[in-house]
Amino acid sequence: MFVASLLARFMHGPTKKHMGTAKRVLRYIQGTFDYGITYEKGKEARLIGYYDSDWSGSEDDMRSTSRYAFNLGSGVFSWASVKQSSVALSTAEAEYVSAVEATAQAIWLPFVLSDFGEEQVGATTILCDNTSAIAITKNPVHHHKTRHIIRRFHFIRDALQSGEIDLLYCKTEEQTANIFTKALARDRFEYLRRKLGVISTKHLKGRVEI
Template identity: 55%
Template sequence: MNSNEKFMCEDGADKIDPSRYRSMVGGLMYLTHSRPDIAFAVNVLTRFMQTPSKDHFGAAKRVLRYVSGTIDYGLWYTPQNGICLEGYSDSDWAGSIDDRKSVSAYGFNIGSGAISWCVKKQNSVALSSTEAEYISATAATCQAVWLRRILEDLGFKQMEATTIWCDSRSAIHLSKNPALHGRSKHIELKHHFIRDMVAQKQVELKFCNTEDQTADVLTKALCREKFTHHRFKLGVKEFELREGVDV
């Protein structure tokens, strides 16, 4: 998607028949199960299923053109010694123009490729970027705990805390502070689950610069250079199809 373009429900453009739009976006939603690089764009498109406009339809066709141009791209996993789970969490504060709700996103890699990712608009309006990042980190923590249990059942128990990279120092400090103060007392109780998991050394939040935040590609539209860089870090790479395989 265009990094300078913002979409809203009432954009002034002519409305279209929603049936074709829903069919197109529904197919793209299915594709996000193996293409995390389009997860954010599809998440935005799903917000306009009720009354799509020509601009929304044009954005959906642009995603289809991107998919067509990268048909030989996919998640690529290389052999690794051992299984080490690593995650990243990010948010786009007040990213939705219509209701000013933030967008949460997280992803988890094993080795060179992503195995789990999620992009979701938050249920309530965050009063600060710290709160938005904290809510996103909690969602990532829940997923990390679940993935750790699956890996343990498969015989790959994680002996160390799972690292979750976050580009908000304030959110990291909040996850380690058991006290409720004026700026955090309004946050819903369920979002403080992360504090227990940090104390139990199930997860560990570590700081990374925004330029190195892989989840950035899951929360907002980026310029070509940044998008390509983070797409590679997700493990989405070009590869040659085997002989005899038709697309």
């Protein structure tokens, strides 16, 4: 999704470099036709979210991009990559704004799952690899470095206090949303892809028809 999101920004005026990158993407797709998201039978269908951002990742307007992914049991269930509407002045702010996007999704998804008979009990866990962003959400004191953040973003605190979400820290190495944030080395990419539950049908037991 990272490269697709990046290429989409140049659809109005692509260059040879962009076309070359697009061809690489198509070759990757051609070589992974047998890959798909797996949902293991018997595994608890628990909703867990991950979010991340790339601070000032866009060289054109210096805006950051929010990325999140929600796993349901063994496979990814919902994901997105959205450019932020304002310029973040720090990494913590970019991560905090990204947390807002993930929180909105975490509040909505349980309603969708309940329609399918998959009731989610308790708070939805959301994992982040930025301790400063977590501190902003849990500390009600307006610090001079964060007072400029738009007030509407602070609804995440209400979600925490009401028990709808639980924001926890995770190591950067385990941050699944990184796969939507930047270009990664092959081994790192394949590791995070497996964490999303995306594997080849060749690795599945029994007969699989495509």
